[in-house]
Amino acid sequence: xxxxxxxxxxxxxxALEGLKAFLRIPSVSTHPHHRDDVKDCADFLADxxxxxxxxxxxxxxxxxxPIVYGEWMDAPGQPTVLFYGHYDVQPAEPxxxxxxxxxxxxxxxxxxxxxxxxxxxxxxxxxxxxMEAHLSQTGRLPVNVxxxxxxxxxxxxxxxxxxxxxxxxxxxxxxILISDTTMFDYDVxxxxxxxxxxxxxxxxxxxxxxDLHSGGYGGSVTNPLNALSGIIAQLxxxxxxxxIPGFYDDVVPMTQEERSAxxxxxxxxxxxxxxxxxxxxxxxxGFTALERVWARPTLDVNGLLGGFTGEGSKTIVPSKxxxxxxxxxxPDQDPNKIAEMFESHVRSLAPPxxxxxxxxxxxxxxxxxxxxxxxxxxxxxxxxxxxxKPPVFIREGGSIPVVATFQETLNLPTVLMGFGLPxxxxxxxxxxxxxxxFYRGIASAAWFYHELNAGS
Amino acid sequence: xxxxxxxxxxxxxxALEGLKAFLRIPSVSTHPHHRDDVKDCADFLADxxxxxxxxxxxxxxxxxxPIVYGEWMDAPGQPTVLFYGHYDVQPAEPxxxxxxxxxxxxxxxxxxxxxxxxxxxxxxxxxxxxMEAHLSQTGRLPVNVxxxxxxxxxxxxxxxxxxxxxxxxxxxxxxILISDTTMFDYDVxxxxxxxxxxxxxxxxxxxxxxDLHSGGYGGSVTNPLNALSGIIAQLxxxxxxxxIPGFYDDVVPMTQEERSAxxxxxxxxxxxxxxxxxxxxxxxxGFTALERVWARPTLDVNGLLGGFTGEGSKTIVPSKxxxxxxxxxxPDQDPNKIAEMFESHVRSLAPPxxxxxxxxxxxxxxxxxxxxxxxxxxxxxxxxxxxxKPPVFIREGGSIPVVATFQETLNLPTVLMGFGLPxxxxxxxxxxxxxxxFYRGIASAAWFYHELNAGS
Numbered sequence: 001x002x003x004x005x006x007x008x009x010x011x012x013x014x015a016l017e018g019l020k021a022f023l024r025i026p027s028v029s030t031h032p033h034h035r036d037d038v039k040d041c042a043d044f045l046a047d048x049x050x051x052x053x054x055x056x057x058x059x060x061x062x063x064x065x066p067i068v069y070g071e072w073m074d075a076p077g078q079p080t081v082l083f084y085g086h087y088d089v090q091p092a093e094p095x096x097x098x099x100x101x102x103x104x105x106x107x108x109x110x111x112x113x114x115x116x117x118x119x120x121x122x123x124x125x126x127x128x129x130x131m132e133a134h135l136s137q138t139g140r141l142p143v144n145v146x147x148x149x150x151x152x153x154x155x156x157x158x159x160x161x162x163x164x165x166x167x168x169x170x171x172x173x174x175x176i177l178i179s180d181t182t183m184f185d186y187d188v189x190x191x192x193x194x195x196x197x198x199x200x201x202x203x204x205x206x207x208x209x210x211d212l213h214s215g216g217y218g219g220s221v222t223n224p225l226n227a228l229s230g231i232i233a234q235l236x237x238x239x240x241x242x243x244i245p246g247f248y249d250d251v252v253p254m255t256q257e258e259r260s261a262x263x264x265x266x267x268x269x270x271x272x273x274x275x276x277x278x279x280x281x282x283x284x285x286g287f288t289a290l291e292r293v294w295a296r297p298t299l300d301v302n303g304l305l306g307g308f309t310g311e312g313s314k315t316i317v318p319s320k321x322x323x324x325x326x327x328x329x330x331p332d333q334d335p336n337k338i339a340e341m342f343e344s345h346v347r348s349l350a351p352p353x354x355x356x357x358x359x360x361x362x363x364x365x366x367x368x369x370x371x372x373x374x375x376x377x378x379x380x381x382x383x384x385x386x387x388x389k390p391p392v393f394i395r396e397g398g399s400i401p402v403v404a405t406f407q408e409t410l411n412l413p414t415v416l417m418g419f420g421l422p423x424x425x426x427x428x429x430x431x432x433x434x435x436x437x438f439y440r441g442i443a444s445a446a447w448f449y450h451e452l453n454a455g456s
Numbered sequence: 457x458x459x460x461x462x463x464x465x466x467x468x469x470x471a472l473e474g475l476k477a478f479l480r481i482p483s484v485s486t487h488p489h490h491r492d493d494v495k496d497c498a499d500f501l502a503d504x505x506x507x508x509x510x511x512x513x514x515x516x517x518x519x520x521x522p523i524v525y526g527e528w529m530d531a532p533g534q535p536t537v538l539f540y541g542h543y544d545v546q547p548a549e550p551x552x553x554x555x556x557x558x559x560x561x562x563x564x565x566x567x568x569x570x571x572x573x574x575x576x577x578x579x580x581x582x583x584x585x586x587m588e589a590h591l592s593q594t595g596r597l598p599v600n601v602x603x604x605x606x607x608x609x610x611x612x613x614x615x616x617x618x619x620x621x622x623x624x625x626x627x628x629x630x631x632i633l634i635s636d637t638t639m640f641d642y643d644v645x646x647x648x649x650x651x652x653x654x655x656x657x658x659x660x661x662x663x664x665x666x667d668l669h670s671g672g673y674g675g676s677v678t679n680p681l682n683a684l685s686g687i688i689a690q691l692x693x694x695x696x697x698x699x700i701p702g703f704y705d706d707v708v709p710m711t712q713e714e715r716s717a718x719x720x721x722x723x724x725x726x727x728x729x730x731x732x733x734x735x736x737x738x739x740x741x742g743f744t745a746l747e748r749v750w751a752r753p754t755l756d757v758n759g760l761l762g763g764f765t766g767e768g769s770k771t772i773v774p775s776k777x778x779x780x781x782x783x784x785x786x787p788d789q790d791p792n793k794i795a796e797m798f799e800s801h802v803r804s805l806a807p808p809x810x811x812x813x814x815x816x817x818x819x820x821x822x823x824x825x826x827x828x829x830x831x832x833x834x835x836x837x838x839x840x841x842x843x844x845k846p847p848v849f850i851r852e853g854g855s856i857p858v859v860a861t862f863q864e865t866l867n868l869p870t871v872l873m874g875f876g877l878p879x880x881x882x883x884x885x886x887x888x889x890x891x892x893x894f895y896r897g898i899a900s901a902a903w904f905y906h907e908l909n910a911g912s
Binding site: 196198200202207208209212213214215216217218219220221222223225226228229230232233234236272276277278279280281282283284289292293296298299300301302303304305306307308309312313314315316317318321322323324326328351352353354361362396397398399 | 669672749
């Protein structure tokens with residue numbers, strides 16, 4: 001590893017220049033007029049992958065944007081890493097809020113500013129440079145790798161899911177590796193080992209067959225909006241717990257070790273509240289805010305609509321109301337089972353005079369690769385060496401759809417080794433990548449392949 | 457009265473022809489291109505009022521449409537009736553749903569079809585014909601009358617309120633008479649002696665300063681839509697009673713006589729439910745549907761809005777939510793006092809992590825002229841004679857803004873003597889007036905002036 005690490009050190013400038021070239025290509029997947037740019041970007045990446053020595057490199061045509069595939073499978077007996085990333089970027093609008101051009105990567109302070117800097121080109125690039133260092137210095141990689149880099153992540157295109165579904169043998173591996181998340185904080189290297197799942201259901205409450213005059217009818221019929229509010233209110237009890245019978249049955253509790261570890265994280269509650277503009281943090285009794293967001297299920301109304309919502313007043317008993325309700329789930333809750341429970345519970349809560357209907361808007365399983373899993377531990381050692389300090393093990397409260405895809409199709413442990421920062425402005429103007437973390441990321445990635453090697 | 461009644465009988469055809477002429481003028485107050493028609497209609501009415509012998513007739517120019525005024529004050533020692541009505545009509549759109557032209561009055565079955573047939577030209581016209589019969593046969597009216605007929609009722613224009621406010625002496629009277637409501641049912645002559653008041657408040661619940669990702673934040677902050685639902689749900693208890701402390705303090709209970717009378721009305725509950733498409737009638741425990749709508753206060757959500765309401769799903773903890781809440785009030789509840797109580801109660805229900813704000817959208821006092829008031833009793837005798845059967849005494853659950861105006865400015869007993877029917881399609885295509893009720897209305901009105909005469 002000494003030679004690999006010193007090659008990485010010597011290659012800092014060239015790594016930065018290469019990343020800049022990658023960032024200059026405006027691969028905005030949502031804009032049809034950038035279609036050729038997206039294709040150019042796929043070709044650029046494929047060329048680089050070939051240049052460093054990956055094999056079987058191809059840009060796979062889809063109905064949308066290309067998928068870039070490549071592999072290096074010459075490490076018999078060693079684990080195979082399926083490395084996933086994306087080369088497409090969010091649109092840069094509104095342009096006027098950028099301090100420098102979004103597609104002209106610019107250094108300011110210790111940060112490189114450009115659309116895609118961390119999400120996800122910078123994080124794909126650091127793996128490219130890590131592998132290049134191994135291949136150029138030793139002629140080989142410590143493990144087998146398969147690259148799967150898509151161009152439709154920012155538009156949630158259907159093509160990657162379909163490709164994974166139909167190429168399970170080709171993509172066979174021992175673990176998934178993704179660098180598309182953030183660190184807990186600057187200088188706090190982080191491994192994300194858990195994500196929440198989700199089930200999302202629209203509830204329709206229907207009463208009278210048309211809007212009624214609230215003078216002439218108020219008092220004789222059930223008001224669907226009052227009924228809807230009553231149903232929602234009853235879904236959480238006074239301790240912030242979800243009242244659906246059986247809802248918590250499959251919840252895997254946090255271990256005492258996890259809770260202790262989370263409690264030690266430098267969570268700035270005052271700053272968090274002030275940034276959100278709220279006076280209190282609230283939720284399920286008996287858990288900290290981090291615990292509630294990372295490891296406890298929740299139920300949130302995402303949208304409410306019914307009756308007259310314009311300016312002023314209109315006096316009606318509306319005929320119907322709608323709520324979009326999502327539940328974030330934790331291992332081992334099953335989104336479809338939870339959806340059934342939810343619908344049955346809501347039906348039982350509906351008062352006389354209204355009926356309820358449901359529209360399901362998708363479901364995703366929660367994800368957890370246990371902290372003590374050998375691959376997670378290997379990632380931990382790699383970050384320790386790359387950053388010179390032990391990493392923290394965190395979870396995230398959201399879902400990453402592609403992780404669910406991999407989990408459901410390939411059912412593999414997943415390592416989420418992110419090098420972005422919470423304030424790196426992914427999806428916002430002035431996206432940036434902290435350069436120091438970019439370089440430490442290259443070293444960490446190089447160490448990770450090394451640590452995965454069965455003989456190391 | 458014999459001569460008056462036989463003149464009315466003989467004049468049926470001419471009454472119908474006159475009404476048709478009145479209905480042919482498309483006095484649609486909301487459409488600027490009908491502005492001249494509205495003015496022509498006011499002039500037509502004023503000419504007719506002069507023709508039958510009313511005095512001081514004038515069409516009063518306003519910033520909007522004219523008010524028509526006239527009087528006959530030659531009955532010293534007798535009460536003065538302020539007769540209110542309106543000569544403007546709702547727009548007729550959608551035209552294609554009319555079976556005959558809206559401004560070409562057409563007889564079908566026993567009904568006269570035209571825009572404005574009952575609302576309110578037909579009901580103004582029947583008073584004109586009743587007064588004409590008195591004046592032509594006896595040279596006088598049994599009581600003093602002042603006519604105040606506006607042209608902005610259907611657009612809730614500000615001019616009538618302003619005129620009443622600034623002409624209180626000119627409009628001084630002993631009672632208000634309005635024929636702009638409906639009968640309980642065909643062949644059920646009705647006096648409406650009570651209306652509900654209203655207070656209408658928009659509630660804004662604010663949480664975080666922007667929409668948050670429900671994955672990253674769900675579980676750490678109070679969701680404003682969950683909070684709003686919880687607040688609304690707590691405003692009614694399990695018996696359908698409003699939980700605002702002190703809310704019922706000023707409610708005048710129905711008398712036993714009223715409850716017995718309502719119970720005897722031919723209320724077709726099965727038909728009512730079937731027409732609204734609901735399986736159950738619901739509301740405050742211990743009262744019938746009619747009692748709840750007419751004589752009990754209610755609280756209804758008229759509109760709900762917050763978060764993502766488009767198609768599909770978006771996973772957010774919204775920053776805010778809004779509910780439009782109205783309370784229908786009964787005597788002697790004061791709308792402004794109730795608004796204060798409501799806001800204070802809602803504030804007390806708001807959970808930590810959100811703030812609440814309010815926008816008041818207007819208030820109107822409830823109205824009740826006691827059933828045993830001499831003027832109400834006189835109206836009852838008049839209907840008994842006009843219809844050949846005793847009338848029912850009813851209330852309505854809505855508010856009539858002009859009644860509130862009269863009540864607050866002039867503070868007079870009000871007689872609502874309506875001849876429309878619940879299915880007369882006011883504000884809808886194919887508006888109609890049952891001819892038999894139109895003729896019975898003329899006789900009833902003639903009888904009413906007679907019954908009001910102190911010597912009769």
